[in-house]
Amino acid sequence: MIHQFRRKHLFRSFIINPLQFPSNQSKSFNLSSHVSLKPSQNPQFRVLPYSTSKFPEYEMPTVTWGVVQGRKEKLVSRVIISDYLKSIGIIPDELEDVELPSTVEVMRERVEFLQKIGLTVDDINEYPLMLGCSVRKNVIPVLGYLEKVGIQRPKMGAFVKKYPQVLHASVVVELVPVVRFLRGLDVEKQDIGYVLMKYPELLGFKLEGTMSTSVAYLVSIGVNPRDIGPMVTQYPYFLGMRVGTMIKPLVEYLVSLGLPKKVLARMFEKRAYVIGYDVEEMVKPNVDCLVSFGVRKEALASVIAQYPQVLGLPLKAKLSTQQYFFSLKLKIDPEGFARVIERMPQVISLGQNVIMKPVEFLLGRGISVEDVGKMIVKCPQLLALQVGLMKNSFYFFKSEMGRPLKELVEFPEYFTYGLESRIKPRYQRLQHKGIRSTLSWFLNCSDQRFEERLYADYIETEIEGPSFVMGGKLDLPGNQMVSDEEDESDDEILYRRTVSL
Numbered sequence: 001m002i003h004q005f006r007r008k009h010l011f012r013s014f015i016i017n018p019l020q021f022p023s024n025q026s027k028s029f030n031l032s033s034h035v036s037l038k039p040s041q042n043p044q045f046r047v048l049p050y051s052t053s054k055f056p057e058y059e060m061p062t063v064t065w066g067v068v069q070g071r072k073e074k075l076v077s078r079v080i081i082s083d084y085l086k087s088i089g090i091i092p093d094e095l096e097d098v099e100l101p102s103t104v105e106v107m108r109e110r111v112e113f114l115q116k117i118g119l120t121v122d123d124i125n126e127y128p129l130m131l132g133c134s135v136r137k138n139v140i141p142v143l144g145y146l147e148k149v150g151i152q153r154p155k156m157g158a159f160v161k162k163y164p165q166v167l168h169a170s171v172v173v174e175l176v177p178v179v180r181f182l183r184g185l186d187v188e189k190q191d192i193g194y195v196l197m198k199y200p201e202l203l204g205f206k207l208e209g210t211m212s213t214s215v216a217y218l219v220s221i222g223v224n225p226r227d228i229g230p231m232v233t234q235y236p237y238f239l240g241m242r243v244g245t246m247i248k249p250l251v252e253y254l255v256s257l258g259l260p261k262k263v264l265a266r267m268f269e270k271r272a273y274v275i276g277y278d279v280e281e282m283v284k285p286n287v288d289c290l291v292s293f294g295v296r297k298e299a300l301a302s303v304i305a306q307y308p309q310v311l312g313l314p315l316k317a318k319l320s321t322q323q324y325f326f327s328l329k330l331k332i333d334p335e336g337f338a339r340v341i342e343r344m345p346q347v348i349s350l351g352q353n354v355i356m357k358p359v360e361f362l363l364g365r366g367i368s369v370e371d372v373g374k375m376i377v378k379c380p381q382l383l384a385l386q387v388g389l390m391k392n393s394f395y396f397f398k399s400e401m402g403r404p405l406k407e408l409v410e411f412p413e414y415f416t417y418g419l420e421s422r423i424k425p426r427y428q429r430l431q432h433k434g435i436r437s438t439l440s441w442f443l444n445c446s447d448q449r450f451e452e453r454l455y456a457d458y459i460e461t462e463i464e465g466p467s468f469v470m471g472g473k474l475d476l477p478g479n480q481m482v483s484d485e486e487d488e489s490d491d492e493i494l495y496r497r498t499v500s501l
Contacts, residue, residue, distance in 0.1 A: 077102045084108070089121045090128060098132040110135055117143065118157020127164040138167055145171045149179055150193020163200035174203065181207050185215065186229030199236040211239045217247055218275075222265030235272035249279045257287065258301035271308045286315045293319050294338030307345035318348050325352055330359065330373040344380035354383070361387050365394060367405055375412035382412055393419050401427060403439075411439040426450060 077100075082092045084104045088111065101107055113135050114124060124130065133139050143156060146166070151159050160167065169175055182192055182202075196202060205211050218238075219225055232239060241247055254264055268275055277283050287300060290310070295303060303310060319341075326332040332340070340347055347355075362372045362382075376382055393415050397403060408414060417423050426442050433454060442450065 074102065080104060081107050085111075085131075089125075090131075091125055092128065094128045095131060098129060100132065107131065110139075113139065114160075117160065118154075119161060123157075123161050123164075126161075130160075130164045130167050133167045141171050142167055142169060142175070145175055146193075146196070149196070150190065151197060152193070155197060159197060159200055163203065166200065166203055169203060177207055178203050178205065181211065182232065185232055186226060187232050188229065191233045195233055195236045199240070202236060202239060205240065210242060213243050214238055214241055214247060217243045218265075218268065221251060221261045223268055224265075227269040231269060231272040235276065238272060238275040241275065246278075247275060250275065250277065250283065253279050253283060254304065257304065258298070259304060263301075263305055267305065267308050274308045274311060277312045283311045286311050286313065289315045289319065290341070293323065293341070294334055295341055296338075299342040303342060303345045307348070310345050310348060313348065315348070322348060322350075325355075326373075329356070330376060331370055332373045332377060336373070336377040339377050340380045344384070347380055347383060350383060357387050358382050358385055358390060361390055365405070367409065371409045375409055379412040379416065381416050385415055389419070390415050393417075393423065396423065407439055411443075414439050414443065417443055429454060 081100055081104055082095075084107060085092045085095075090111070101110075110131055110133070111124070114130065115121075143160075146156065146159065147153060166175075179192060182195060183189065187195060202211075215228055218228070218231075223231070238247070251261070251264060255261060259267075290300060290303065291297060323334060323337050326337050326340070327334075359372055359376075362375065363369060367375075394408075396419060397408065397414065414423070422443065430437065430442055435454070441453070445453065
């Protein structure tokens with residue numbers, strides 16, 4: 001009874017005029033003068049113990065939660081704090097069910113601390129629940145750990161803005177296990193901060209959930225476990241993708257187009273972002289677009305293996321633009337354009353100024369625009385060559401070999417071979433033996449095959465030249481193959497084209 005009387009007497013002045021209490025800083029409210037408390041229980045404002053050697057820039061707050069209050073006092077304090085937040089532009093509506101500190105001073109320190117790391121009032125309004133986090137108990141431990149694993153201090157505000165929920169996390173229970181999981185996937189220690197900055201939501205995932213299942217599925221289709229780490233660094237978002245609704249449907253659709261899982265695995269290892277392409281909204285429409293522009297269905301697997309990005313481009317607009325350009329400048333009809341795409345799909349993204357440099361070089365050497373078009377359809381890799389290298393090869397062709405331009409039109413692949421590594425050495429050996437042959441005969445073969453031809457008792461009859469496909473073998477009529485590995489299967493051909501990129 002005496003205790004209740006003292007407590008009523010204690011808060012009488014505060015209840016009568018509560019608005020004067022927060023501003024009366026010269027007379028701090030001290031419950032210990034009325035009630036006997038141990039020093040550790042004294043709830044008055046005090047400086048907290050803090051080691052500045054650990055995070056010197058993150059200053060600890062000068063107050064904790066405020067004072068011990070009853071139910072009525074808490075309601076009054078909430079009104080006062082809400083008025084303060086409104087006065088600085090923060091909308092407190094979402095904080096109705098959140099426990100707030102008892103004084104404006106504590107809330108002011110929270111706001112100022114968040115602003116100090118780079119957040120604005122607008123950022124706080126996007127996620128006002130961050131104001132329910134204690135600076136001492138939540139914010140500083142979390143930010144300190146994030147800085148330790150590689151999030152740079154100047155970028156800390158941007159990180160919190162992208163994923164403010166991190167301020168509620170427990171360092172030991174939630175953050176540390178995720179970082180250990182990433183290290184277990186062979187993500188380099190120095191890349192952890194980069195990965196988290198790209199995809200901070202990783203810190204909210206459960207280890208036994210989506211992250212583990214997505215990794216397990218990719219390994220099951222042939223992805224090398226040692227490549228998972230680099231894949232995460234390149235495209236961490238696949239760790240948050242559900243296997244059944246996102247990754248598996250993509251794999252199954254690409255397999256249905258003729259891409260073996262072995263090839264898909266290599267493709268994902270090198271271009272992990274392909275995993276993020278939506279099957280229904282992006283991949284299928286782009287495949288249909290390729291077919292509508294004349295790409296044969298049996299060539300789709302080769303096109304995708306050579307240039308996986310084709311699945312995620314705004315394809316219709318790009319193809320329309322390039323097809324018109326090829327028709328206008330190179331006199332290449334739609335069917336020829338489709339063959340160009342099949343043999344070098346990267347041409348879809350080549351700038352027109354880049355394309356015109358080798359074209360203008362060939363035109364300047366006396367080759368007609370029609371013949372240049374034929375050369376490009378047969379060997380579109382010409383469009384990606386450096387003009388300087390083409391000049392050297394052309395000079396050797398005219399001055400040393402003394403051959404007519406017609407041979408270049410018939411075998412444009414000549415420009416794709418190294419002058420010093422293949423053209424000169426082989427031509428000199430032909431000269432030494434007194435053999436005259438076509439460009440294709442002595443260039444379009446492996447070293448072993450060239451030796452066999454060089455020392456044969458007769459020169460083989462020339463047949464129709466090969467069709468050039470970038471990154472793969474050269475297909476000859478009669479199902480003959482020209483390659484250093486002449487016994488490769490179709491799957492291995494696609495594999496080589498994928499790895500070559």
